[in-house]
Amino acid sequence: MKICHVVGARPNFMKAAPVLRAFRRYHTVEQVVVHTGQHYDFNMSDVFFQQLEMAPPDVNLQVGSGSHAQQTAQIMARFEFTVLERRPDLVLVYGDVNSTVAAALVCTKLGVAVGHVEAGLRSFDRTMPEEINRLLTDQIADLLFTPSEDGSANLAHEGVRPEKIHLVGNVMIDTLVRMLPVARRRLSAELPRRFALVTLHRPSNVDDPAWLCEMLGVLADISHETPVLFPVHPRTRQRLLETRVSPASFSSVQFMDPLPYLEFLALQARATVVITDSGGVQEETTFLGVPCLTVRENTERPVTSTTGTNILVGRSTQKLRIEVEKVLSGHAKIGGVPALWDGHAADRIAATIVGRPAVSSV
Ligand code: UD1
Numbered sequence: 001m002k003i004c005h006v007v008g009a010r011p012n013f014m015k016a017a018p019v020l021r022a023f024r025r026y027h028t029v030e031q032v033v034v035h036t037g038q039h040y041d042f043n044m045s046d047v048f049f050q051q052l053e054m055a056p057p058d059v060n061l062q063v064g065s066g067s068h069a070q071q072t073a074q075i076m077a078r079f080e081f082t083v084l085e086r087r088p089d090l091v092l093v094y095g096d097v098n099s100t101v102a103a104a105l106v107c108t109k110l111g112v113a114v115g116h117v118e119a120g121l122r123s124f125d126r127t128m129p130e131e132i133n134r135l136l137t138d139q140i141a142d143l144l145f146t147p148s149e150d151g152s153a154n155l156a157h158e159g160v161r162p163e164k165i166h167l168v169g170n171v172m173i174d175t176l177v178r179m180l181p182v183a184r185r186r187l188s189a190e191l192p193r194r195f196a197l198v199t200l201h202r203p204s205n206v207d208d209p210a211w212l213c214e215m216l217g218v219l220a221d222i223s224h225e226t227p228v229l230f231p232v233h234p235r236t237r238q239r240l241l242e243t244r245v246s247p248a249s250f251s252s253v254q255f256m257d258p259l260p261y262l263e264f265l266a267l268q269a270r271a272t273v274v275i276t277d278s279g280g281v282q283e284e285t286t287f288l289g290v291p292c293l294t295v296r297e298n299t300e301r302p303v304t305s306t307t308g309t310n311i312l313v314g315r316s317t318q319k320l321r322i323e324v325e326k327v328l329s330g331h332a333k334i335g336g337v338p339a340l341w342d343g344h345a346a347d348r349i350a351a352t353i354v355g356r357p358a359v360s361s362v
Contacts, residue, residue: 001029001354004088006079007057008036008099011172011280013048014261015094015117018174018346020054025358026350032086036075036099037062041234047260052175059086068098068129075102083110090353092117093137094171096130096279096300101137108140117171117349119144120151121279121300128204130279134300145349147171147283148303148338168348169340172280173287176265177343183265192227196324197271198253201233205277205295209243211315212236215295216250218317219275222324223252226272231259273327275320282310287341291332293323309335 003023007016016033023029035057039045049056061078063071075098083091083106091107092115093100100116107114116137123131138144138155146152147170155165198219206212219228230253232240240247247255259267268274268284273291276282282301285292286308294305297314304310311333313319326332340348351357 001090002032002086002088003029003353004032004034004083004086004091006034006036006091006093006099006103008038008063008075009095009097010039010044010048010258011278012094012097012099013045013052013054014175014280015171016092017052017054018171018178019092019117019349022346022350022358023354026354029350029354032059032088033057034059034061034079034082034103036079036102037064038071038075038097038099040064041258043258043260044234051261052179071098072102075099076106079103080106080110083107083112088112090115090143093141094118096121096134096137098129098133101133104137104140113142114140115143115145115349115353116141117145118147118151120146120153120155120165122150122154123298123300125298128202131300143353145345145352147345148301148340150302166348166352167340168352169342169345170283170338171345171349172283173341174343174346175261176284176287179262179265180269183262184269186262187266187270191267191270194272194328195227195229195270196222196273196275197267198228198230198275199233199278199281200230200276200295201235202277202296203235206233206236206239209239209245212239212243213245214317215320216245216253218320219253220250221321223254226328228253229256229267230254231256231264233258273324273332275324282308283341285309286335287337289335291327293320293327295320303338304335307336307338309333 063074090113093103094117104114144165145168152167274285275293277295282304286304292310293313
């Protein structure tokens with residue numbers, strides 16, 4: 001069986017890594033990795049392949065940045081050629097980025113089976129580009145691997161046939177479980193005892209200059225109580241430059257370049273509180289038991305707030321301040337770990353696809 005994995009953006013890499021490893025235990029499976037090139041900076045892409053011990057991609061479509069239509073169209077045009085040339089039996093797509101929906105559409109039109117890893121998540125907010133990517137991908141995929149019960153329920157509600165839906169758990173947590181001991185060894189001895197870790201990159205937060213400034217103001221305030229570390233996503237950096245918001249005006253916040261996987265994981269595991277709008281970070285903090293304040297009105301990962309440590313603070317700097325205060329005064333929300341977030345989701349995916357568990361180890 002030939003399986004083609006399509007990855008393109010930073011959050012895809014840690015999801016695909018454990019699935020690639022799981023299939024290596026089946027000698028009948030041949031694997032091809034296609035990188036669309038949606039993310040192309042060294043510290044948004046290559047460093048993840050290195051740290052996650054993934055071989056360089058077999059094919060790089062090198063689409064780069066562009067409008068949503070341009071990026072999606074370019075991936076489709078170039079990926080179609082790859083599928084026709086490589087003739088996979090199954091294509092696996094990951095998450096909710098433009099590369100995910102673009103590759104899934106190509107396969108459906110060519111009659112090639114598609115599996116969606118991390119299916120069924122819904123924010124019910126169609127202004128988010130990722131929600132459109134999720135909805136469309138799930139409608140056309142042949143196999144849907146969900147990370148949690150709510151994902152399976154959403155799919156059933158949308159009319160997806162039950163035999164296509166497989167609740168397998170969270171592949172991103174597979175990677176976290178494997179890499180956490182390595183990450184902890186990388187912790188810098190100079191880290192402050194307490195600190196807040198921040199990531200913000202969603203268009204809804206960073207494309208609105210007034211709101212971005214307001215948030216930076218709050219982060220600067222927080223930094224007078226506890227150090228604030230902020231690895232800045234390229235989109236956010238670009239917006240700061242465009243809007244002429246100088247990071248120097250918020251100099252008490254420690255801005256830095258995007259971090260590699262292990263360094264960021266190490267910081268998350270040690271953080272006093274994480275402030276974010278990322279999807280994956282909500283999940284990782286839930287697993288780690290670290291308080292997470294999500295600067296969004298909704299989440300497609302509700303288990304992180306019903307079971308985990310996540311709190312949605314929405315678009316309210318007041319709520320953000322209050323919740324940070326609670327954490328710093330020792331009253332953080334305590335959470336648990338959702339079912340099947342156990343480090344073996346990828347094994348379940350591979351066993352489902354091949355039709356039997358692996359017997360040999362790599
Ligand atoms: C994408 C995903 C988002 C995911 C995020 C993780 C979509 C619709 N969005 O958002 O779900 O959470 O990745 O990072 O697919 N850029 C660089 N270098 C890079 C990549 C991007 O400088 O390696 C800059 C470019 O100026 C680009 C901008 O960042 O225009 C945005 O990149 P893009 O891939 O379009 O979306 P993200 O905001 O990264």
